[in-house]
Amino acid sequence: MKASQFFISTLKEAPADAEVVSHKLMLRAGLIKKLSAGIYNYMPLGLRVIRKVEAIVREEMNRAGAVELCMPVVQPAELWQETGRFDAMGPELLRIKDRHGRDYVVQPTSEEVVTDIARQELHSYKQLPKNFYQIQTKFRDERRPRFGLMRGREFVMKDAYSFDRDPAGAQASYQAMAQAYRRIFDRFGLRYRAVAADSGAIGGDLSEEFQVIAATGEDAIVYCPQSDYAANMEKAEALAPQGPRPAATQPRQKVPTPGKSTCAEVAELLGVPLANTVKSLVLATDRTNEAGDIAGTQIWLLLLRGDHDMNEVKVGKVPGLDQGFRFATQAEIEAHFGCKPGYLGPIGLQKPVKVVADREVALMADWICGANEEDHHLRGVNWARDLPEPDAVADLRNVVAGDRSPDGKGELAIERGIEVGHVFYLGTKYSRAMNATFLDENGKPRHFEMGCYGIGITRLPAAAIEQNHDERGIIWPDAIAPFTAVICPIGMERSEAVRAAAEKLYADLCAAGIDVILDDRGERPGAMFADWELIGVPHRIVLSERGLKEAQVEYQHRCDTAATKVALADILAHLQGRMGA
Amino acid sequence: MKASQFFISTLKEAPADAEVVSHKLMLRAGLIKKLSAGIYNYMPLGLRVIRKVEAIVREEMNRAGAVELCMPVVQPAELWQETGRFDAMGPELLRIKDRHGRDYVVQPTSEEVVTDIARQELHSYKQLPKNFYQIQTKFRDERRPRFGLMRGREFVMKDAYSFDRDPAGAQASYQAMAQAYRRIFDRFGLRYRAVAADSGAIGGDLSEEFQVIAATGEDAIVYCPQSDYAANMEKAEALAPQGPRPAATQPRQKVPTPGKSTCAEVAELLGVPLANTVKSLVLATDRTNEAGDIAGTQIWLLLLRGDHDMNEVKVGKVPGLDQGFRFATQAEIEAHFGCKPGYLGPIGLQKPVKVVADREVALMADWICGANEEDHHLRGVNWARDLPEPDAVADLRNVVAGDRSPDGKGELAIERGIEVGHVFYLGTKYSRAMNATFLDENGKPRHFEMGCYGIGITRLPAAAIEQNHDERGIIWPDAIAPFTAVICPIGMERSEAVRAAAEKLYADLCAAGIDVILDDRGERPGAMFADWELIGVPHRIVLSERGLKEAQVEYQHRCDTAATKVALADILAHLQGRMGA
Known part of the structure; x- marks a missing residue:
């Protein structure tokens, strides 16, 4: 991509209503643009990040055997009435009447529709297990939307739903998804924890949240540095103190x-x-x-x-x-x-x-x-x-740092996280409510055992920024950066040598499959560098007339404190080396 | 893809409410599934077609210099009130109130939002021309939705909007889009016509529809077989008859x-x-x-x-x-x-x-x-x-076949078409209504000259089917087929030789970059062939124990009347030859 044919629009200051750093930086870097409370335009740079997140999620969901479909944004109320959620959900559920006065909702999630598909399409145990997923626009009419894409009203979610014949099958489907989620979050290049979460009325331990670690996170994550115990605050058990109760020593x-x-x-x-x-x-x-x-x-x-x-x-x-x-x-x-x-x-x-x-x-x-x-x-x-x-x-209380770990292997520590994924065993909650059954080996109808698995596609970039930024701007991991590398030619409009070298390097990097942008806007070096540091492209290559005289360019990773001189002939290999790092 | 890990669900009969052949075949082949009137689930097979359509559109839009962004599905009424469309549009515009009673619409198109972006982001003539596009869910609350994806309520559209400094620039942007559309429709592999359309109050000739030719099409297309004249019925001029008026010969x-x-x-x-x-x-x-x-x-x-x-x-x-x-x-x-x-x-x-x-x-x-x-x-x-x-x-009338062509080069003929694309010069209609201006070279504010360019992403597969089908089912062009090729092994579960050959061929085709599905469901040959003919995968390869003894497989294009024996060793080259054809 050449910047002149793309759209770069950075701001010196974030609007006053942006409270958290990711919201500020996403607005300043021109990734998103507010349209209404909790509703954002995904601008070209932001959309590139979202598409990269989607692509990783899609690849790993497919690899795990899930099948992609797409359910409508506007869904008929009847299905939501079958499960009782049309009435039970509060004003977060955006309700619509169509021209004929019929009730619809804008989907906040799709358990009802996917269960309706399953009860019509999955007739036999031979068709199971099956896992359907979609990457689709959602809407939750939050009372107080805030923090940009972190708690928006319109957002994109990957939601998957597994259908199994029995609890053992559902647990296997659940574990396959939990594994896929680990691969997905590994590939994002973010520090994260999979933490046990409360599974509500279902019981059991089949609920995990995937939390991106960030000091600014809304959620408290409990973990044991001496073991692999990790849970969210709701779930983490405070072990019973070791008795007996001391004797009374004071009068009342x-x-x-x-x-x-x-x-x-x-x-x-x-x-x-x-x-x-x-x-x-x-x-x-x-x-x-x-x-x-x-x-x-x-x-x-x-x-x-x-x-x-x-x-x-x-x-x-x-x-x-x-x-x-x-x-x-x-x-x-x-x-x-x-x-x-x-x-x-x-x-x-x-x-x-x-x-x-x-x-x-x-x-x-x-x-x-x-x-x-x-x-x-x-x-x-x-x-x-x-x-x-x-x-x-x-046990009525939140654990505190220093409490004994429930696995008995050390003391608990607490850090902050941002929930970006969730895997959840649903049991027959929805299949019973909607009487969704299949025929087992004996020809008897049985309710599907279900699981649901979400990833906040548009929340993830915000979480990534909360984790990875500095005073100059965003620092993207390679996997989800809007561009992996940027070529910054100095004086391209004056120097034919710089122009030719920049164009050639750009063509070489494209040919090597690197997602590179050539900044041919003709900005002054200071403004150009500030833009790319704000936008957070991880790898930067600077070409100048002086450097080219010595057949050299300057390479700097967004995390490096200074640039490194690299021979022009070696820059591709150098870049690939740093990308591999 | 292996069929056992995918989702195939075909029907012998289409539901009674499916009137047109594309609707019937999309339901029977399991491409879509009705959720509510004019609202469909895109099932896994259908979604694959839609994604291929999207990918072609995206590539050519990018090649033409347009920049992708994504505007929200739920849009605030204020912008729609600025242009007057909130009131002027009838009940087709789906209106919502959020939890605070504020008015929103579900976007049927995005002129208002993109013009709002332009007036905030495009300050100077130096930033022009700019063309923003999105591929996004739309909703039009049709009074009588019908024909499946042909006239649905929820659908996916690619909509692009160009911003230029003057009419000459807007015309250049328009022509660039018209060219891109020709490349897009060429790549789809469909017979189509670009026809002149009425440009309404704007005047001029800068409006063209892209019509997929189909006998069942809703629109009449007028063209001259002796020249390149083509227009829709609304637009096609009936030339003035050659006078003078004959003298009266009868009494009243x-x-x-x-x-x-x-x-x-x-x-x-x-x-x-x-x-x-x-x-x-x-x-x-x-x-x-x-x-x-x-x-x-x-x-x-x-x-x-x-x-x-x-x-x-x-x-x-x-x-x-x-x-x-x-x-x-x-x-x-x-x-x-x-x-x-x-x-x-x-x-x-x-x-x-x-x-x-x-x-x-x-x-x-x-x-x-x-x-x-x-x-x-x-x-x-x-x-x-x-x-x-x-x-x-x-001129008050529709032309009829045999009328003189307006370009004077022959006689008009009429055929039917399905409108799937439209390029349109908007002038300053929206930029004036929303006071969207940029500063010209003299620092004077001027209204943007705009164009808009749509492609019905989810309508295109329906149009493709109306054009390409037979009594057995759909016949996809390679470019947008859900799978390019299918491998049908006969007796795979009995014969280790068939299984091994099928798996090896599948791996070879995948390695060659061919989008192939291996039907490992264990269906009987008749049912298996009927499924793939209904689904319309263009290239089929059948493996059987008998054929393999002679190191042969059977190849049949969906349009061929009979299968051809091909040496197993040559099948990849043979397939590639037919794909190139």
């Missing part, structure tokens, strides 16, 4: 804590470690009657150590809370605790409350909690002596 | 024609050629006041020879009718003609009517028309003697 005592409503404030006031305090979180579960009205409400008190955070996914697995819960209202709290939030605790309740203690709290002695009296806390609280043992003990 | 006479309300019926009744009759068409134009209310209505009488059809585009260019017209109501007709439709004519009007005669009619003598009296016609009618010369004379 009510202490005034005026205006100190957080554990941290109380610990500071009393001069004790935060880990000696216990925080009280009040939840509610509603029981509904057949008409769908609320027939009764149970209030729950969750107790966590003051320095720990609640993990909602884990809480949602506690028996009794596993059908959905909400935070209690202020009125409910006051009715049960006789006190406003900030000074709550498990002692002296006005009405029955179910108490669930985190594993850590269940083994604490001499702890501090709210007194259920404004501006007062209790210290020296002890289980059994001061209050009954909790109704339940469970 | 009112004749009873009870129940004969069409020219054909009257000609038959009176025993005269249909070409002696004149048909009367009544139109109306409304004048509106500033409030938009109708302030006055003008009634028009169009006179065409009985054997000619009205051409609405030509009528829309008659001065006075060029701001829009409608057919007159029954009440308007009766008020002006004193008679019901069926017996209307230009003589004996009740109120003033503007009379426009087709060029042919203006030179007729002794003609027949309605008498403005039920069940009566006039014969022997003559201009000047029986009625004043018409208010206007114009």
